[in-house]
Every structure is written in structure tokens, then in C-alpha cells.
Amino acid sequence: xxxxxxxxxxxxxxxxxxxxxxxxxxxxxxxxxxxxxxxxxxxxxxxxxxxxxxxxxxxxxxxxxxxxxxxxxxxxxxxxxxxxxxxxxxxxxxxxxxxxxxxxxxxxxxxxxxxxxxxxxxxxxxxxxxxxxxxxxxxxxxxxxxxxxxxxxxxxxxxxxxxxxxxxxxxxxxxxxxxxxxxxxxxxxxxxxxxxxxxxxxxxxxxxxxxxxxxxxxxx
Numbered sequence: 001x002x003x004x005x006x007x008x009x010x011x012x013x014x015x016x017x018x019x020x021x022x023x024x025x026x027x028x029x030x031x032x033x034x035x036x037x038x039x040x041x042x043x044x045x046x047x048x049x050x051x052x053x054x055x056x057x058x059x060x061x062x063x064x065x066x067x068x069x070x071x072x073x074x075x076x077x078x079x080x081x082x083x084x085x086x087x088x089x090x091x092x093x094x095x096x097x098x099x100x101x102x103x104x105x106x107x108x109x110x111x112x113x114x115x116x117x118x119x120x121x122x123x124x125x126x127x128x129x130x131x132x133x134x135x136x137x138x139x140x141x142x143x144x145x146x147x148x149x150x151x152x153x154x155x156x157x158x159x160x161x162x163x164x165x166x167x168x169x170x171x172x173x174x175x176x177x178x179x180x181x182x183x184x185x186x187x188x189x190x191x192x193x194x195x196x197x198x199x200x201x202x203x204x205x206x207x208x209x210x211x212x213x214x215x216x217x218x219x220x
Contacts, residue, residue: 044144044160046161046162067091
């Protein structure tokens with residue numbers, strides 16, 4: 001049933017993505033792009049951190065940047081937490097985003113496998129942040145390596161969002177998010193975040209973290 005439902009939803013633009021020659025693609029977060037060059041195509045990028053650490057905001061930035069470049073993306077929503085109105089206000093072009101709502105980890109994993117095997121997406125995002133941590137930890141490492149092998153010769157970036165570091169050595173890039181301090185004028189106008197580069201297969205950056213600012217209405 002899942003396969004047939006996806007077949008009805010995915011039209012020609014989802015299967016016709018042009019193979020890109022760039023090794024990395026921008027996140028839309030300027031300090032991070034300046035340091036790392038962006039996300040590695042054909043690899044897994046993991047974003048992890050506790051609630052309100054900025055993971056969702058970073059994910060929205062990644063999707064906004066990709067859809068603005070006419071790439072079709074997919075979001076596999078582990079617990080129906082995505083807010084399309086906020087995403088659209090932040091620049092995500094919803095007509096280029098396939099949003100699949102799941103409530104069980106097994107559905108998330110099966111859907112991810114189907115989308116990666118089918119191809120045609122610039123970014124595929126797995127949002128596991130609202131699923132029980134014990135369940136997420138139980139995902140075997142072999143599953144992540146299977147996903148990695150599926151996309152390694154494609155232009156797809158698989159972005160995995162979670163509260164803990166779970167992808168381990170299967171990830172090409174691992175970023176830890178951490179909220180720092182708030183900024184005030186007369187009203188709260190945003191938060192500062194550290195993004196720590198925990199792992200990078202591409203190269204060892206000159207420094208291991210960047211400090212970024214996100215406006216208060218975008219922070220999650």
C-alpha cells in the first residue's frame with residue numbers, strides 16, 4: 001500500500017532530477033557554508049541536539065535553500081511535527097516538497113528506503129526527534145550503511161535529525177546543535193547557537209564549530 005501511495009504522489013519532477021557535479025551543496029546557513037562548503041552529496045548528514053537546540057530551524061534552512069534551487073525534496077516526519085505554514089514563511093517552496101507523515105519508526109525506515117531506492121530527490125530528511133529515544137537507538141548500524149550505499153553515487157543528501165548521535169560512522173557529516181544565549185532589544189529577537197562539527201569525511205576544518213543566529217520565530 002505504501003509503494004502504491006508513493007507512486008501516485010511522485011510525478012515526473014521527482015524522478016527527473018538532474019545529476020549535479022558539485023560535491024557539496026549549501027545549507028543556507030552562511031557561517032556553516034563558509035566553513036564546510038555545505039552538505040556532501042551522496043552521503044548522510046546528521047543533525048542532533050536536545051529540544052530547542054535549533055535542529056528544526058537548520059532543517060528548514062536546508063529545505064529552503066534546496067527548493068529555491070529547484071530541487072525536489074522529501075521530509076519523512078516521524079511524529080507529524082512539521083508545520084508547513086511556518087516552513088513556507090521561512091522560504092520553503094512547498095510545491096517542491098513531498099511531506100510524508102509517519103507515527104511509527106518502522107514506517108519511517110521503510111519509507112526512507114523506498115524514496116532512496118526510487119531516487120530523484122535532492123534532499124531526503126528523516127525527522128526522528130519526536131520518536132521515543134529508546135526506539136531510535138535500536139536502529140541497527142547496518143541500516144544506516146544500507147542507506148549510505150544506496151545514495152553514494154547519486155546527488156541525494158540524506159539528512160537525519162535526532163536528539164542523539166545515532167548514525168555514527170555511516171555519516172559523512174555530523175553536526176551537533178546547542179542553544180546559547182538569547183538576544184534582546186525591547187523584545188526577544190533571536191537566539192545564538194553553536195553548531196559543532198563532530199565528524200566530517202570531506203576534510204578537517206580549521207575550527208570545529210560555528211556560532212549562528214536564528215530569529216526567535218524560527219527557533220525549534
